[in-house]
Amino acid sequence: MPSAHFDWDETKDAANQAKHHVSFSDAQAAFVDPHRVIARDLGHSESEERFYCFGKVHGGVLTVRFTYRDELIRIIGAGYWRKGKAIYDKENRLHG
DSSP states (O other): OOSSOEEEOHHHHHHHHHHHSOOHHHHGGGGGOTTOEEEEOTTTOSSSOEEEEEEEETTEEEEEEEEEETTEEEEEEEEOOHHHHHHHHHHHHHHO
16 A cells, blocks of 8 residues: 555545445555556635546556645545546556
């Protein structure tokens, strides 16, 4: 697992697992991918700055929405979405 420290809301984690079949514990693995892509989440950065991490996990590209709080990476949501895969593939073609 990554050396960074992670945090999340247990209720949101359970809801995310029910809706997207991804636990926040498993979502941490996206940050370990050496080809991960980090992008600002401009659509949800209202009271705090939020980001996306796109990284390969279990053979697919996982999108993880997160923020930084008190030197922790706080996971807000995660799922396997086509748009995240497209961004990951595009960035790795450009820089790979």
